[in-house]
Amino acid sequence: MIFNPIIGSNKYPYMKITMMNANAVVAGSNDTMSIADFQPAIWTSSSNSALKISLVSDNAIQFSPVFTYPIYGDSEQIYGYQDLVIHLAFDSVTFKPFVNVKYSAKLDEGRDDVEGRLLSFLPKDDVVLKDEAKWVDCFQKEQETYKLPPQDCLIDEYLLDGEAFAVYRTKVTDPSTKELHRRIQIFSLLFIEAASYIDQDDPNWEIFWLFSKDHKQCIGYVTTYKLWHYTGSASFDQPENIKYRARISQFIILPPYQGKGHGSHLYEALFSHWIKDDSVTEVTVEDPNENFDDLRDRKDLQRLYENRFFNQVAKDGEVSQEWIESNRMRYKIEKRQFNRLVEMIMMHNNSPQFRLQVKRRLYIKNYDSLIDMPESERKDALQKSFLLLADDYKRIVAKCKFSKRATESDNQNPCAKKIKG
Numbered sequence: 258m259i260f261n262p263i264i265g266s267n268k269y270p271y272m273k274i275t276m277m278n279a280n281a282v283v284a285g286s287n288d289t290m291s292i293a294d295f296q297p298a299i300w301t302s303s304s305n306s307a308l309k310i311s312l313v314s315d316n317a318i319q320f321s322p323v324f325t326y327p328i329y330g331d332s333e334q335i336y337g338y339q340d341l342v343i344h345l346a347f348d349s350v351t352f353k354p355f356v357n358v359k360y361s362a363k364l365d366e367g368r369d370d371v372e373g374r375l376l377s378f379l380p381k382d383d384v385v386l387k388d389e390a391k392w393v394d395c396f397q398k399e400q401e402t403y404k405l406p407p408q409d410c411l412i413d414e415y416l417l418d419g420e421a422f423a424v425y426r427t428k429v430t431d432p433s434t435k436e437l438h439r440r441i442q443i444f445s446l447l448f449i450e451a452a453s454y455i456d457q458d459d460p461n462w463e464i465f466w467l468f469s470k471d472h473k474q475c476i477g478y479v480t481t482y483k484l485w486h487y488t489g490s491a492s493f494d495q496p497e498n499i500k501y502r503a504r505i506s507q508f509i510i511l512p513p514y515q516g517k518g519h520g521s522h523l524y525e526a527l528f529s530h531w532i533k534d535d536s537v538t539e540v541t542v543e544d545p546n547e548n549f550d551d552l553r554d555r556k557d558l559q560r561l562y563e564n565r566f567f568n569q570v571a572k573d574g575e576v577s578q579e580w581i582e583s584n585r586m587r588y589k590i591e592k593r594q595f596n597r598l599v600e601m602i603m604m605h606n607n608s609p610q611f612r613l614q615v616k617r618r619l620y621i622k623n624y625d626s627l628i629d630m631p632e633s634e635r636k637d638a639l640q641k642s643f644l645l646l647a648d649d650y651k652r653i654v655a656k657c658k659f660s661k662r663a664t665e666s667d668n669q670n671p672c673a674k675k676i677k678g
């Protein structure tokens with residue numbers, strides 16, 4: 258195994274700085290420091306650049322986080338070190354964590370606690386510090402008995418470039434994946450804006466795991482929550498009939514595996530699972546970002562296409578909210594998302610009503626701010642918003658592959674069997 262990219266040898270001797278009036282002496286060396294060496298900028302590092310994350314298998318893949326503010330504060334800066342590198346490495350199977358903080362010089366006083374801050378977000382007494390050989394030894398031993406979740410948790414499987422992948426569903430409290438989740442959850446903080454740790458003792462949290470079956474590596478995961486959905490007194494009085502909204506909270510494909518189609522497969526596996534679950538009324542998403550919105554739009558459109566829904570959207574005339582509502586319930590898609598999808602389909606179908614349909618929705622949504630405007634200004638604002646939205650729809654629809662014949666896909670897509678056209 259090659260671990261060099263992670264650790265390397267510290268080319269600088271450990272130095273202690275003693276502050277003096279005009280010049281300073283670097284303890285342990287004969288160097289004399291000038292006043293410029295005490296400017297705060299010299300001792301300040303970007304925590305996003307300093308933190309190097311590695312996933313180690315036969316080789317090590319290193320990448321940087323997108324966010325570190327939950328760990329190092331809103332400014333994402335660390336004070337008190339020069340040439341700071343924070344190595345955070347995981348074995349790609351067990352995710353046994355390893356931390357090694359390196360720098361060429363540090364201030365005696367006032368410096369940030371780089372290691373302590375990071376360790377407070379990793380499982381206590383589980384991290385191997387600095388001793389790489391010990392870490393390798395630990396994860397190799399763990400790998401000998403490491404198992405994927407039990408077969409009854411399996412919800413989907415697929416092949417990608419000849420490799421087999423599997424999606425499993427477990428409760429957050431499930432012992433088979435609890436340790437893995439404790440180790441891996443820091444990825445949510447580092448790659449999803451505004452993410453926070455979920456309550457590991459709340460059994461309503463479920464995690465959908467994506468694993469490589471051949472290598473047992475975790476490729477990504479999704480944390481989800483079931484929210485009680487009051488659908489009227491009839492079902493309320495029958496506990497066996499209780500309905501839920503399934504909410505996708507944190508959806509992540511680990512960086513080395515992104516852009517290969519895994520996110521799309523995982524999203525589709527989740528949706529198919531919930532379509533089959535009669536207790537789930539609709540699927541919602543918590544604070545989706547632009548990348549996730551893109552993936553969701555593409556996959557939702559593809560699913561509707563394969564269910565021959567495109568032909569059911571009226572080509573002429575208004576598509577009424579009653580019609581939209583009854584259909585969206587069958588597909589378990591949330592209201593705003595389903596309205597957008599219907600509009601995209603109208604655009605794709607070259608419906609003459611597309612512009613009016615979009616403007617009507619935008620008008621209702623922005624009624625409070627539009628109503629006080631003079632009519633010409635209001636029309637102008639609506640037209641500008643419409644053009645922006647239409648451009649975005651074109652971009653999304655252009656990425657979709659609608660070549661698959663619906664008749665073929667009826668046999669492949671579990672959703673297609675469930676939803677009758």
Ligand SMILES: CC(=O)SCCNC(=O)CCNC(=O)[C@H](O)C(C)(C)COP(=O)(O)OP(=O)(O)OC[C@H]1O[C@@H](n2cnc3c(N)ncnc32)[C@H](O)[C@@H]1OP(=O)(O)O
Nearest residue numbers: 448507508509510515516517518519520521545546548549
């Ligand atoms: C609710 C929330 O959690 S919002 C936060 C979402 N999560 C994050 O932002 C965390 C970091 N990012 C990620 O985890 C991932 O990038 C995700 C979840 C956003 C997307 O997952 P991915 O596996 O990368 O998606 P997937 O590969 O299916 O599609 C992404 C792109 O790769 C392209 N792609 C798909 N298959 C392939 C392939 N075989 N080869 C090359 N490109 C491919 C897709 O067309 C798509 O292209 P686009 O960038 O033009 O949109």
